[in-house]
Amino acid sequence: MNLDIAVLAGDGIGPEVVDQAQKVSNAIAKKYGHTINWTPALTGAAAIDAVGNPYPDETHQICMNADAVLFGAIGLPRFDNDPSNPVRPEQGLLAMRKKLGLYANIRPTLVFPSLLHKSPLRQELIENADFVCIRELTGGIYFGDKGRDESRNTAYDHCVYTREEVERIIRLAYSYAMQRNKKLTIVDKANVLETSRLWREVGQGLEKEYPEVKTEYLLVDAAAMRIIQWPEGFDVMVTENMFGDILTDEASVISGSMGLMPSASIGLHTSVFEPIHGSYPQATGLNIANPIGTVLSAAMMFEYAFKLMDEAQEIKDVVNKSLAEGVVTEDIAGKDKAYGTSEVGDWLAAQIK
Numbered sequence: 008m009n010l011d012i013a014v015l016a017g018d019g020i021g022p023e024v025v026d027q028a029q030k031v032s033n034a035i036a037k038k039y040g041h042t043i044n045w046t047p048a049l050t051g052a053a054a055i056d057a058v059g060n061p062y063p064d065e066t067h068q069i070c071m072n073a074d075a076v077l078f079g080a081i082g083l084p085r086f087d088n089d090p091s092n093p094v095r096p097e098q099g100l101l102a103m104r105k106k107l108g109l110y111a112n113i114r115p116t117l118v119f120p121s122l123l124h125k126s127p128l129r130q131e132l133i134e135n136a137d138f139v140c141i142r143e144l145t146g147g148i149y150f151g152d153k154g155r156d157e158s159r160n161t162a163y164d165h166c167v168y169t170r171e172e173v174e175r176i177i178r179l180a181y182s183y184a185m186q187r188n189k190k191l192t193i194v195d196k197a198n199v200l201e202t203s204r205l206w207r208e209v210g211q212g213l214e215k216e217y218p219e220v221k222t223e224y225l226l227v228d229a230a231a232m233r234i235i236q237w238p239e240g241f242d243v244m245v246t247e248n249m250f251g252d253i254l255t256d257e258a259s260v261i262s263g264s265m266g267l268m269p270s271a272s273i274g275l276h277t278s279v280f281e282p283i284h285g286s287y288p289q290a291t292g293l294n295i296a297n298p299i300g301t302v303l304s305a306a307m308m309f310e311y312a313f314k315l316m317d318e319a320q321e322i323k324d325v326v327n328k329s330l331a332e333g334v335v336t337e338d339i340a341g342k343d344k345a346y347g348t349s350e351v352g353d354w355l356a357a358q359i360k
């Protein structure tokens with residue numbers, strides 16, 4: 008197959024972790040007889056510095072023309088620490104999600120048998136944890152009207168959801184639940200928020216179409232607690248944009264490091280594959296960032312975008328081997344026994360022959 012992939016490496020550790028995912032993808036392509044055409048494109052602070060726009064039109068065209076997009080991370084402290092700056096790297100990520108229609112972000116919570124002892128949670132709580140969060144990605148408070156009043160003493164962010172947006176994402180979540188263990192947890196804040204009451208109403212309307220699935224509703228504060236207390240109780244979780252952002256960072260620590268967690272953003276046009284972590288600016292250029300979240304995002308790309316299941320499985324297998332054999336970065340190994348970011352990528356690619 009010919010695979011046209013846009014590469015938006017972004018800022019901070021983005022380029023370093025994306026490099027490793029490209030090495031592994033190239034090794035897979037070589038083994039299975041595919042040709043990958045990588046097209047790099049600017050985003051985030053790198054794009055602001057180059058052309059003044061965090062998601063330039065040219066980048067959007069490259070994404071639209073690609074079969075899939077591999078995304079690193081965006082964001083830098085010089086923007087985070089200057090709230091008055093009207094142009095920000097994160098706007099590039101949000102513009103990409105909106106313009107590509109990426110309404111669903113699939114974030115699995117993975118537990119690796121060889122890393123059980125690295126989790127801050129006790130082994131018996133997590134050894135059978137295996138759930139996926141379906142995060143709504145193009146609506147809610149991220150995209151509602153926002154601003155300041157004239158005196159600048161008041162700020163607002165509106166949270167808006169349409170029935171159609173909610174129904175689309177909950178239906179998708181039901182389709183995942185049907186393929187998994189047939190349990191769906193709809194996370195909201197229906198005791199306070201009107202948007203959440205719409206989510207609950209839509210969920211209750213759809214329940215009867217999926218009688219085989221056990222549906223439960225959980226308030227987001229209780230969900231945050233349950234992720235730590237009983238993660239094995241979840242199968243598929245679906246929630247709105249901001250709750251999903253927060254809960255998946257929380258859930259990532261179950262695995263031992265946020266640097267391990269991949270995601271797939273799917274929707275109307277092309278799909279984007281991105282680790283859930285950010286640009287981890289303190290680690291930029293130090294060759295210490297964990298590339299596995301991005302490598303596993305590439306595995307999701309082979310599975311979701313190209314339906315190449317053997318290729319995806321082989322990437323997951325070599326990742327498991329690296330974790331079992333201790334070929335890991337310092338977030339997992341500690342400084343003394345750590346491999347560098349690029350050494351992990353080289354090792355993974357070399358296993359694929």
Ligand SMILES: NC(=O)c1ccc[n+]([C@@H]2O[C@H](COP(=O)([O-])OP(=O)(O)OC[C@H]3O[C@@H](n4cnc5c(N)ncnc54)[C@H](O)[C@@H]3O)[C@@H](O)[C@H]2O)c1
Pocket residue numbers: 020024079080081082083084087097100264265266267281282283284285286287288295296297298300338
């Ligand atoms: N999708 C994205 O591009 C994305 C996601 C989150 C944050 N951000 C941006 O990243 C910048 C930094 O944000 P932050 O510090 O809150 O979040 P972050 O995810 O960059 O880092 C938080 C912590 O997670 C750990 N971590 C993250 N990635 C890791 C990796 N690959 N290997 C090992 N450890 C890793 C580190 O301990 C780090 O201090 C901000 O500008 C933020 O807006 C971007």
Ligand SMILES: CC(C)[C@H](C(=O)O)[C@@H](O)C(=O)O
Pocket residue numbers: 082097100101252283285
């Ligand atoms: C950088 C930020 C806009 C982004 C989000 O909140 O969606 C990030 O935290 C993520 O999880 O991809």
Ligand SMILES: [Mg+2]
Pocket residue numbers: 252253256283
């Ligand atoms: Mg996040």
